[in-house]
Amino acid sequence: MPVNTPDEFAxxxxxxxxxxxxxxxxxxxxxxxxxxxxYDRASFARIVARAGxxxxxxxxxxxxxxxxxMTATLTALADEHDRFVAERVPxxxxxxxxxxxxxxxxxxxxxxxxxxxxALTEIARHARDGDGARLGGALLHxxxxxxxxxxxHQGRQEGVFGTFDVKVMALAIRQAIDGVCDRxxxxxxxxxxxxxxxxxxxxxxxxxAP
Amino acid sequence: MPVNTPDEFAxxxxxxxxxxxxxxxxxxxxxxxxxxxxYDRASFARIVARAGxxxxxxxxxxxxxxxxxMTATLTALADEHDRFVAERVPxxxxxxxxxxxxxxxxxxxxxxxxxxxxALTEIARHARDGDGARLGGALLHxxxxxxxxxxxHQGRQEGVFGTFDVKVMALAIRQAIDGVCDRxxxxxxxxxxxxxxxxxxxxxxxxxAP
Amino acid sequence: MPVNTPDEFAxxxxxxxxxxxxxxxxxxxxxxxxxxxxYDRASFARIVARAGxxxxxxxxxxxxxxxxxMTATLTALADEHDRFVAERVPxxxxxxxxxxxxxxxxxxxxxxxxxxxxALTEIARHARDGDGARLGGALLHxxxxxxxxxxxHQGRQEGVFGTFDVKVMALAIRQAIDGVCDRxxxxxxxxxxxxxxxxxxxxxxxxxAP
Amino acid sequence: MPVNTPDEFAxxxxxxxxxxxxxxxxxxxxxxxxxxxxYDRASFARIVARAGxxxxxxxxxxxxxxxxxMTATLTALADEHDRFVAERVPxxxxxxxxxxxxxxxxxxxxxxxxxxxxALTEIARHARDGDGARLGGALLHxxxxxxxxxxxHQGRQEGVFGTFDVKVMALAIRQAIDGVCDRxxxxxxxxxxxxxxxxxxxxxxxxxAP
DNA sequence: AATGAATGAGAGTTCATTCAT
DNA sequence: CATGAATGAACTCTCATTCAT
Numbered sequence: 001m002p003v004n005t006p007d008e009f010a011x012x013x014x015x016x017x018x019x020x021x022x023x024x025x026x027x028x029x030x031x032x033x034x035x036x037x038x039y040d041r042a043s044f045a046r047i048v049a050r051a052g053x054x055x056x057x058x059x060x061x062x063x064x065x066x067x068x069x070m071t072a073t074l075t076a077l078a079d080e081h082d083r084f085v086a087e088r089v090p091x092x093x094x095x096x097x098x099x100x101x102x103x104x105x106x107x108x109x110x111x112x113x114x115x116x117x118x119a120l121t122e123i124a125r126h127a128r129d130g131d132g133a134r135l136g137g138a139l140l141h142x143x144x145x146x147x148x149x150x151x152x153h154q155g156r157q158e159g160v161f162g163t164f165d166v167k168v169m170a171l172a173i174r175q176a177i178d179g180v181c182d183r184x185x186x187x188x189x190x191x192x193x194x195x196x197x198x199x200x201x202x203x204x205x206x207x208x209a210p
Numbered sequence: 211m212p213v214n215t216p217d218e219f220a221x222x223x224x225x226x227x228x229x230x231x232x233x234x235x236x237x238x239x240x241x242x243x244x245x246x247x248x249y250d251r252a253s254f255a256r257i258v259a260r261a262g263x264x265x266x267x268x269x270x271x272x273x274x275x276x277x278x279x280m281t282a283t284l285t286a287l288a289d290e291h292d293r294f295v296a297e298r299v300p301x302x303x304x305x306x307x308x309x310x311x312x313x314x315x316x317x318x319x320x321x322x323x324x325x326x327x328x329a330l331t332e333i334a335r336h337a338r339d340g341d342g343a344r345l346g347g348a349l350l351h352x353x354x355x356x357x358x359x360x361x362x363h364q365g366r367q368e369g370v371f372g373t374f375d376v377k378v379m380a381l382a383i384r385q386a387i388d389g390v391c392d393r394x395x396x397x398x399x400x401x402x403x404x405x406x407x408x409x410x411x412x413x414x415x416x417x418x419a420p
Numbered sequence: 421m422p423v424n425t426p427d428e429f430a431x432x433x434x435x436x437x438x439x440x441x442x443x444x445x446x447x448x449x450x451x452x453x454x455x456x457x458x459y460d461r462a463s464f465a466r467i468v469a470r471a472g473x474x475x476x477x478x479x480x481x482x483x484x485x486x487x488x489x490m491t492a493t494l495t496a497l498a499d500e501h502d503r504f505v506a507e508r509v510p511x512x513x514x515x516x517x518x519x520x521x522x523x524x525x526x527x528x529x530x531x532x533x534x535x536x537x538x539a540l541t542e543i544a545r546h547a548r549d550g551d552g553a554r555l556g557g558a559l560l561h562x563x564x565x566x567x568x569x570x571x572x573h574q575g576r577q578e579g580v581f582g583t584f585d586v587k588v589m590a591l592a593i594r595q596a597i598d599g600v601c602d603r604x605x606x607x608x609x610x611x612x613x614x615x616x617x618x619x620x621x622x623x624x625x626x627x628x629a630p
Numbered sequence: 631m632p633v634n635t636p637d638e639f640a641x642x643x644x645x646x647x648x649x650x651x652x653x654x655x656x657x658x659x660x661x662x663x664x665x666x667x668x669y670d671r672a673s674f675a676r677i678v679a680r681a682g683x684x685x686x687x688x689x690x691x692x693x694x695x696x697x698x699x700m701t702a703t704l705t706a707l708a709d710e711h712d713r714f715v716a717e718r719v720p721x722x723x724x725x726x727x728x729x730x731x732x733x734x735x736x737x738x739x740x741x742x743x744x745x746x747x748x749a750l751t752e753i754a755r756h757a758r759d760g761d762g763a764r765l766g767g768a769l770l771h772x773x774x775x776x777x778x779x780x781x782x783h784q785g786r787q788e789g790v791f792g793t794f795d796v797k798v799m800a801l802a803i804r805q806a807i808d809g810v811c812d813r814x815x816x817x818x819x820x821x822x823x824x825x826x827x828x829x830x831x832x833x834x835x836x837x838x839a840p
Numbered sequence: 841a842a843t844g845a846a847t848g849a850g851a852g853t854t855c856a857t858t859c860a861t
Numbered sequence: 862c863a864t865g866a867a868t869g870a871a872c873t874c875t876c877a878t879t880c881a882t
Contacts, residue, residue: 599805
């Protein structure tokens with residue numbers, strides 16, 4: 001099946017190529033600042049400094065506001081994350097095996113795209129709109145654990161797993177991986193592969209049929 | 211054994227009763243604001259409004275700065291949390307049993323002291339000093355997972371558990387519980403007991419001897 | 421030789437005409453406030469009130485901070501001072517004569533541009549950055565006595581002066597003139613011409629060949 | 631003639647010994663802070679920290695306000711300065727000789743009591759009351775140059791000096807010495823004796839009979 | 841498609857001082 | 862003689878956003 005080029009994709013959203021490029025540039029800078037300095041410090045001023053833009057006006061011009069900027073960044077990061085993981089998890093075969101591949105892929109994403117991981121969890125945790133309401137809500141939750149839930153659900157139907165609540169298990173897996181992301185941020189020397197192996201075994205046991 | 215009265219405890223830190231009371235009042239208001247509106251919105255102005263104080267000067271008078279206020283609040287919340295959990299986990303008996311009790315107690319804390327839970331995770335995740343460095347670091351990590359690590363370590367030595375990395379398992383448990391806290395914040399209708407039961411089983415299996 | 425227009429000069433520094441005009445406006449107001457009320461009382465609030473601006477935000481927008489504002493003001497005043505003096509001191513002729521002209525010019529600057537003089541000495545004496553370190557240091561010292569030092573140095577080489585340490589003599593002259601500035605501030609009725617005549621004679625004798 | 635003990639002196643002003651001691655302690659701390667950090671940064675908070683007092687209330691209790699504290703500190707420093715200089719200048723003998731001794735003594739004061747010198751000039755230059763009016767005014771001026779003026783006046787009457795305006799000459803001497811104080815603050819390595827020798831010669835020539 | 845210019849609101853912090861005992 | 866407790870005002874600086882071209 002034919003794949004859209006970035007330009008075609010952008011045009012589909014009503015964006016000119018220039019606009020799309022600028023948005024990408026700003027989103028990338030936002031990702032870096034959020035990852036390196038934390039969500040709270042990711043002000044327009046710091047983002048334009050990182051992107052090498054002339055004024056914060058550039059952001060306001062391309063995004064309706066801070067909430068939209070963060071939503072767009074979050075979406076872009078989630079897309080990148082999903083593509084990364086999907087590439088590494090075979091769509092065929094045993095679901096129990098798939099879960100192992102998923103956890104490995106998640107940890108690989110942490111290791112190879114650390115900044116993106118960091119920014120993703122930071123924004124998911126902190127982002128609120130002007131009134132203090134959390135962005136995303138149920139939508140955001142699905143963005144982060146939906147894939148795992150569906151995977152577990154299928155596995156349970158296929159009988160390769162034991163008895164457990166799919167939602168809770170998916171949440172636990174997601175949180176465990178995010179926790180590893182925090183650990184790597186605090187102590188950069190740690191080896192991600194250790195976590196991959198341990199978490200794989202942990203959740204293999206937790207989900208195993210009796 | 212004789213227990214210190216609050217006043218005696220305060221005096222031990224060089225605080226007068228009045229001072230200790232004010233600090234408590236401010237810490238409680240900070241807890242509420244952080245829990246209800248999030249860390250970012252917990253400005254001095256909102257805290258004094260909640261506490262019914264006359265001006266933000268009152269906070270500056272009793273705490274050296276925002277970082278100290280947040281550290282003090284975090285410490286108070288961690289103390290309360292630890293006491294709550296310790297009261298509900300028998301110090302004798304099977305370690306595997308203890309782990310179940312611990313998870314139940316953690317979820318009970320979420321349910322019965324939701325604001326404190328919320329504030330605790332918010333501050334632990336967000337708090338940074340003026341330069342953007344995360345408060346606590348390794349110390350903070352130990353504050354949150356240390357108890358679990360020690361519990362798991364003893365159980366492994368006693369042979370009641372299977373083979374796993376204690377640090378990773380403790381992290382996964384802590385994160386799973388924090389994730390439940392997030393879920394309850396997003397959808398207040400959820401029943402904590404479901405999570406308690408599911409997580410208890412999940413980690414019982416994950417830690418079980420083969 | 422062609423002289424840059426102010427706009428061209430501003431453009432050379434990367435400033436638009438509007439920006440340059442605003443900076444000048446703010447610098448002028450700063451000069452007035454510092455001269456009339458002293459360095460300590462020269463807050464952003466008083467400066468915007470004097471300049472007729474809408475808010476202190478205007479200053480923050482055009483200057484990186486208070487230190488930069490003061491540095492810019494000091495530089496502008498020093499430039500004006502140097503131009504004023506240079507216009508009144510013939511570059512040819514006897515160095516001993518030049519020294520007399522310099523002292524006369526300095527006193528004339530005091531008399532004719534009293535506020536600028538006052539602001540210049542105030543800022544030079546008080547200005548510190550956020551950490552309490554004095555602005556300028558050696559650079560500032562050169563800004564204030566460098567011209568005199570060079571003048572005395574040349575005169576000594578030409579043999580029109582007696583024996584003395586150039587640095588000390590330059591410092592004494594500079595300080596004597598600044599002292600006159602203080603006197604005029606305390607008692608506005610005093611006649612600058614008296615000081616000009618007296619100081620001219622004083623330093624003529626002090627520097628004269630035996 | 632009998633000399634008052636400090637206690638008797640204090641009692642003469644209506645102060646108990648305890649009060650006098652506290653005032654001295656506070657004045658000394660003020661001197662240190664002003665000398666080390668500058669007048670602007672000499673807040674009550676920094677002074678009590680330096681003096682090891684419990685709260686700023688202690689200052690307010692012993693002094694009517696900041697203006698009185700600074701006046702008292704200035705007076706104490708001026709007294710110490712005058713005593714120091716008087717001890718080193720013979721009251722008999724040639725006035726021209728006396729002037730040389732005075733300058734030497736002034737520089738010695740700079741060198742041996744640097745903090746006191748620094749604080750003295752800082753307060754003399756900066757101190758203003760709440761309305762921005764300079765403290766002291768004419769009184770302060772006399773405090774600083776009065777001794778020199780009287781010395782020069784007598785010398786002129788005795789015919790040992792040439793023709794000059796006493797007030798201007800006194801001002802020039804005072805300012806030259808204060809300028810040396812500034813230099814020593816900026817570059818601590820400088821040798822005060824050089825300045826003593828140079829200034830002695832400078833003003834010997836400037837005041838000499840033709 | 842981009843930019844220059846400006847802005848009101850709010851942030852945390854520090855200031856000297858005063859009211860109680 | 863001393864202290865604890867509290868306070869209103871002012872400070873500089875940063876925030877996201879908007880009005881003009």
